[in-house]
Amino acid sequence: MRSTEYTDQQEQIARIAKAMGHPARMRILNFLAAQDSCFFGDINEVLPIAKATVSQHLKELKDAGLIQGEIEGPKVRYCINRENWELASRLFRSFFKELKEKPTCCE
Amino acid sequence: MRSTEYTDQQEQIARIAKAMGHPARMRILNFLAAQDSCFFGDINEVLPIAKATVSQHLKELKDAGLIQGEIEGPKVRYCINRENWELASRLFRSFFKELKEKPTCCE
DNA sequence: AATATTGTTCGCAAATGTACGAACAATATT
DNA sequence: AATATTGTTCGTACATTTGCGAACAATATT
Numbered sequence: 001m002r003s004t005e006y007t008d009q010q011e012q013i014a015r016i017a018k019a020m021g022h023p024a025r026m027r028i029l030n031f032l033a034a035q036d037s038c039f040f041g042d043i044n045e046v047l048p049i050a051k052a053t054v055s056q057h058l059k060e061l062k063d064a065g066l067i068q069g070e071i072e073g074p075k076v077r078y079c080i081n082r083e084n085w086e087l088a089s090r091l092f093r094s095f096f097k098e099l100k101e102k103p104t105c106c107e
Numbered sequence: 108m109r110s111t112e113y114t115d116q117q118e119q120i121a122r123i124a125k126a127m128g129h130p131a132r133m134r135i136l137n138f139l140a141a142q143d144s145c146f147f148g149d150i151n152e153v154l155p156i157a158k159a160t161v162s163q164h165l166k167e168l169k170d171a172g173l174i175q176g177e178i179e180g181p182k183v184r185y186c187i188n189r190e191n192w193e194l195a196s197r198l199f200r201s202f203f204k205e206l207k208e209k210p211t212c213c214e
Numbered sequence: 215a216a217t218a219t220t221g222t223t224c225g226c227a228a229a230t231g232t233a234c235g236a237a238c239a240a241t242a243t244t
Numbered sequence: 245a246a247t248a249t250t251g252t253t254c255g256t257a258c259a260t261t262t263g264c265g266a267a268c269a270a271t272a273t274t
Contacts, residue, residue, distance in 0.1 A: 005155075006130035006131070006133070006134055007134075009133075009137075010130045010133040010134050010137065011130050013127065013133055014127065014128055014129055014130045014132070014133045015128075017124040017125070017126075017127035017128040017133075018124070018125070018127075018128030018129070019124075019128075020120065020121065020124035020125075020128075021121055021122075021124040021125030021126075021127075021128045022121055022125070022231090022232085023113035023117045023118050023121045024113070024232095025121070026113070026116075026117040026120055026121045026124075027113055027114075027117050029202075030116075030117065030202075030205070033205040033206045033209070034205065034209075039250090040250070040251055040252095041249095041250070041251085044251090048112075049232090049233070049234090050233065050234055050235075051250090051251070051252090052233075052234065052235075052236095052251090052252080052253080052254095053232070053233050053234070054251095055251065055252055055253085056231090056232075056233085056252095057232090058251095059252090060231095071240090071241095071251095073240095073241060073242075073250090074240065074241040074242060074249060074250050074251080075241090075249090075250060075251080076250080076251060076252090080206055082206070085203065085206055088203065089203035092199045092200075092203065093199075093200065093203075095136075095137075096192065096195065096196035096199065096200075098137070098140040098141065099140045099187055099189070099192055102140070102141075102143075129261090129262085131262095146220090147220070147221055147222095148219095148220070148221085151221090156262090156263070156264090157263070157264055157265075158220090158221070158222090159221090159222080159223080159224095159263080159264065159265075159266095160262070160263050160264070161221095162221065162222055162223085163222095163261090163262075163263085164262090165221095166222090167261095178221095178270090178271090180220090180270095180271060180272075181219060181220050181221080181270065181271040181272060182219090182220060182221080182271090183220080183221060183222090
């Protein structure tokens, strides 16, 4: 068939997975999911990389929709984007579920 | 604290997520999860890219542990690696679950 | 034995990702 | 007003990823 396009599902989950595809970004997500206070400085403190790089990673997570940030005085507060977090959760869940319906494969 | 290392959990899920972070590889996984016959040629047929590139993507998925391949005559049969698929499923599920235990964040 | 089929590997080009320090902008503090 | 704090953006360097065609290796077929 060789269709030129990928499905929205495939694009969507790939986009989220890609954002999760770096240990620094996973640590950020873990941290945000566990903490209530989540200023940039707090995040920066738990990562072994320069703040410029942390800022970049945060941008990628924000672009993927997994987090959001808002300015608060001179600081910036970052949070998990709960709506998209739920969406992502459902996407991955149903993706992995696909196989469970099949008894065996390739035999 | 600024630890130099990331946790095994973070490394592990990042590795899997990275492998899932491309629509072509998601299509491959979807295809393999749905099909019983899964020769290279079948996979190649449903992707809009050259076979050399398909082969590369398959290698990445194999290195990440999500699929496996075995030679069968002149053909190569690819399958989901069910054990690691289950592992990945659990990893993602518990990762996304983290947030559910917290009532609200950042307010 | 010669040829066809099936995938992988090689070599290359272009794009993207990762990381850093320096410079910058915006708000707080003195 | 001058200075300090907080993050982002810029410019750069290097590594990795993605993609392709050509060449290759291995098995099948004629």
